[in-house]
Amino acid sequence: xxxxxxxxxxxxxxxxxxxxxxxxxxxxxxxxxxxxxxxxxxxxxxxxxxxxxxxxxxxxxxxxxxxxxxxxxxxxxxxxxxxxxxxxxxxxxxxxxxxxxxxxxxxxxxxxxxxxxxxxxxxxxxxxxxxxxxxxxxxxxxxxxxxxxxxxxxxxxxxxxxxxxxxxxxxxxxxxxxxxxxxxxxxxxxxxxxxxxxxxxxxxxxxxxxxxxxxxxxxxxxxxxxxxxxxxxxxxxxxxxxxxxxxxxxxxxxxxxxxxxxxxx
Ligand code: MLZ
Numbered sequence: 001x002x003x004x005x006x007x008x009x010x011x012x013x014x015x016x017x018x019x020x021x022x023x024x025x026x027x028x029x030x031x032x033x034x035x036x037x038x039x040x041x042x043x044x045x046x047x048x049x050x051x052x053x054x055x056x057x058x059x060x061x062x063x064x065x066x067x068x069x070x071x072x073x074x075x076x077x078x079x080x081x082x083x084x085x086x087x088x089x090x091x092x093x094x095x096x097x098x099x100x101x102x103x104x105x106x107x108x109x110x111x112x113x114x115x116x117x118x119x120x121x122x123x124x125x126x127x128x129x130x131x132x133x134x135x136x137x138x139x140x141x142x143x144x145x146x147x148x149x150x151x152x153x154x155x156x157x158x159x160x161x162x163x164x165x166x167x168x169x170x171x172x173x174x175x176x177x178x179x180x181x182x183x184x185x186x187x188x189x190x191x192x193x194x195x196x197x198x199x200x201x202x203x204x205x206x207x208x209x210x211x212x213x214x215x216x217x218x219x220x221x222x223x224x225x226x227x228x229x230x231x232x233x234x235x236x237x238x239x240x241x242x243x244x245x246x247x248x249x250x251x252x253x254x255x256x257x258x259x260x261x262x263x264x265x
Contacts, residue, residue: 005211007199010163011149018199019148019166022139025192030063030205031083031133039127040120042093042100043067044086046078051101052093054120057127061159062207069103070120071113076105079158081194083133090126135194142191144174151202151209152176153195154185161202162210180213 011018021028035057043055059066064079065087080087093100102113144150144166152164167186168175176196178185189195202209 005209016147016149019144019150021198023143024196024198025136025138025194026197027083027136030201033060033063033082034131035060035065035082035127038125040090040124041127042088042090045069045103048104052098053101053103062202062205071106071108071116072103073105073107083135084194085135087132089129089132138192142172144169144191149199151197151199154178155187156185160210161207163212180215182215
């Protein structure tokens, strides 16, 4: 199941087009990730977005950081791009007249927060300001179109970036459908979401792009489609665009024609 996923052949096999990079709120050249594990920074609490908390870098993946809020548990890790506006150097909050807050679910008595904060920051390795990159601007209008391919974060498994297709567009909202997963992970988001990336993003950042699932047909953006009842029932229920079944193995090369195998994690 470690077959290498290749966008070029996948786009060809699915007769689909990659969404141009201007569609995304991502820098054309991904920001360099200079962070090191153990470094501390300030981060907006994802579960309580009015709070700015202390976070520790506990993992590095491509242009993203795996973060854990100090004083929280290990079940609520989250991932942020190094050019996310949700993170900033230690001291930023205070400089702006704000106060660092305990994370939602702070594991100690609330009264011990001031001392906890002091001890947490004392002797901590703080990520230098130069490691934080400027968030790219919003692209002007929504240029994403139904059928375009992209890479998107699986919100149910946010460490995963997966091949996806624009399933629908309504104004500034786009419906992200995950190739080969029968709609189970699909979601609506704004076109300028930081969770969606152009094709090739993971290749550039070194993040691992998941292969598509093999649960359903490949979504195809071209108009032609077959629709015998058996094929129709295999279609992704939430995918409005035309689909074709995964081609059967061609010739003698086993597995070449179908999308690379995926792991059921
Ligand atoms: N193996 C896990 C993760 C699936 C990830 C799908 N991403 C679009 C599961 O089956 O739930």
